[in-house]
Amino acid sequence: MSLLEVCAISRFFGGLAALKDVSFEVRKGEILGLIGPNGAGKTTLFNVVNGFYRPSQGEVRFQGGRISGLKPHQICKRGMARTFQVVKPLQRMSVLDNVIASAFLRAGNKQQAAEAALEILAFTGLQQDRDVISKSLPLGKRKRLEIARALATKPELLLLDESFAGLNPSEIEALISIIRDIRERGITIMIIEHHMRVIMSISDRIVVLNYGQKIAEGTPLEIGRDPLVIEAYLGEAQHA
């Protein structure tokens, strides 16, 4: 069953097509990897799906209903949360308050919001940092805070934008297991990632973008063998 359907989406900035006729679906319960070289349109796609941009053409459907044209907060309310590539913590708030602020979306009062937030901090391994002002968190924990905050809105679908960028190997291992645990909770995940080893190991399926167009879709094994992908992406990486 498809949770999210991206139907023939195009997005133009002036004359430039950042996305051109992109279609794919995200199935309930899977982890879908979204990869592509720099400037391929991955983050633009997230911005279209999440409501920051309106698609120039095409539509986005979520849980059977059309969501393109809705505002980000409305889309979030319907069960989609995202993290940002450039982390956006609520800087002068403590880690706990950051998560409480987003937990209010599904909580009746402050006590419920605080309980939900504490549970999520424990789940993401941030409970020791609950009183730290988020401005002073190291990058690895800030990335985790982004995820914690997104989880606090109790999403059906979680969009992760380069959550692994800039992490050291042990942080990467920890985050991989957190993401697998999130899926165990029944949350579907779409993830943008440059880290090939990570994306190949955690994704059920992968969609590849290049110059705003979808050039391949399939299991990690299929993607690894696809000549178009190797030329556009892996080939380029080998030369670099």
Place this chain on the structure above:
Amino acid sequence: MMKNAFPYIGLGALLLFPLLGFSSYLMHIAILVIMWSVIGMAWNLLGGYCGQVSFGHAAFFGVGAYTAGMLYSKLGLSAWWGIPASIVVVTLVALVIGYICLRLRGPFFALATLSMGVILRITAENLVKITGGDIGIMIRERTWVEKIWYYYIILALAVMTFLVVKQVVGSKLGYYFVAIREDQDAAESLGIDTTYYKTVALCLSGVITGLAGAFYTNYMGYIDPKVVFALHDISIITIMVVMVGGAATFSGPVVGAVIMVLLAEMIRSIPKLGAAHHTFFGLLLIVIIIFLPNGIVGDFEKIRKLFRTRQEQP
């Protein structure tokens, strides 16, 4: 224990203050300090917590003041009706201003609100038939000669405002306001309807400021557009009260109001230099922004350290 008792001791002292038989002038200063605390607390909700810096709070103050004044001059009602009436009128004005200005961010919002204050002043000056224009409105029958009653009324308003701010800041609204201040895009993607909550902050802040304006009409007995819609003497002083005291702190606006009102009175009494009080305020603002960006309350630790190291040096 002490900390919990402190607000009650403070309130008790404020209640007893007028019974000590101070001069009419001192009572006037006390009333001004409390009125500015109210305006500062109101601005703090929008500017301090929600991060939307308004340079046009005179618009709300003036509309509140004129609501009271015109109920008297046009309908022959007591100007005190202006206090409940201004809640309705200012909410409507805030909705219009919010609809226009809240789609703008940061400095653009600040400039748009600044222009709103100016537009309302010019409108009030020119709608002579309705507002009386430059002549202003004079309340001929003063309710009380004694200042004590005005003192208690503005004190009640201040206590209510303080309780409202306290309630809002600790609740979902407060969390949403701060989330919007820290990052609007992040807030939006966390399911926060930023436009709606910014409008709520603007209306709350505007209404409280308008109440202070309606009180002002009753207390001073005279208003004109240049006074109640003033950019320097209302809008800018409002910001200074909060910046000097400390944005996004509970007691900051009160501390700021005490300092600004006393300072204004002191500077004005200096011969010749007194007319240049805005220059002094400008210098003060520069010093505050450089050395105490979080205001006296927000940077209290910094100030304490400064004095401690001074004492240690022989």
